Amino acid sequence: MDWEACKSFWPNAAASHFVSSDTHKWHFQDVGEGELILFLHGAGGSTHSMADLSDNLSRHYRCVSIDLPGQGFTEKASAKGFGLQDMADNIRTFLDQQGLTPFAIVAHSAGAAIAMRMALDSSTLQKTKIVSLNGALGNFRGLAGIFFPLFAKVLSANSLTSRIFSTLGQSKSRVRRIIESTGSSIPDLNLECYHALMSDQAHVEYTLDMMASWSLDKLLIELPKVENPVLFLVGQGDLAVPPDTSSRIAKRMQRAVVQVEPALGHLAHEESPAVIASAIRAFLN
Secondary structure, three states, rough: OOOHHHHOOOOOHHHEEEEEOOOOEEEEOOOOOOEEEEEOOOOOHHHHHHHHHHHHHOOOOEEEEEEEOOOOOEOOOOOOOOOOHHHHHHHHHHHHHHHOOOOHHHHOOHHHHHHHHHHOOOHHHHHOEEEEOOOOOOOOOHHHHHHHHHHHHHHHHHHHHHHHHHHOOOOOHHHHHHHHOOOOOHHHHHHHHHHHHHHHHHHHHHHHHHHHHOOOHHHHHHHOOOOOOEEEEEEEOOOOOOOOOHHHHHHOOOOOEEEEEEEOOOOOHHHHHHHHHHHHHHHOO
């Protein structure tokens, strides 16, 4: 992604920072003061997805949002993979290098799996509270459980795929239909950001690499070991992740609660950031 081409319209651009590590050149945004909340977006997203939510919460907390490895404006700097364990390890290294220990992690969709993996692997995060926003914490059901991972691997192995997908993403109307297919209607600025992301070949390529490398098998076995307090915020209108996924997972965990927002979809935090922020504040307090 070209930061110079996008910074004029990118949400919270004035709060953006770039730092390099052995694995990535990280893009993150830092707003507010107080106890630290780390924000993790879902696959194919970026910090823009969390901007309105972090703005709401920055009145009470320090809010740090990062672009996942290879996505948004975080540039890949090594041959390290994009699997769940790799991402969790890389983000924990980033936090250590920046001297950051989150009081809470707010994570959307696939980001919730990363947050759980981080909590399981790090002694410094054992007391960190976790908020899962429509967490993608279940394997695909039925035939999709077989075909989706295979399809993703085929896509990521084809050098033409990212060019084809980024070309499709250049249609704003098509991007809108993709977003609406998740059950959400979001502000025009957010749509503009998704349009920029889906039009960028590198962003699409690394998102496909993430899809192809993704496996939840080990995490799903170990989730009952998570001792952190966890809030599952669920949009009842989510058409991307079945809403009952969070309820089924929460029953297997030690300190998990579920809260359902009836009128919201997969991008609930972009649709109604004030509503989601209120629920998060109540949980953290």
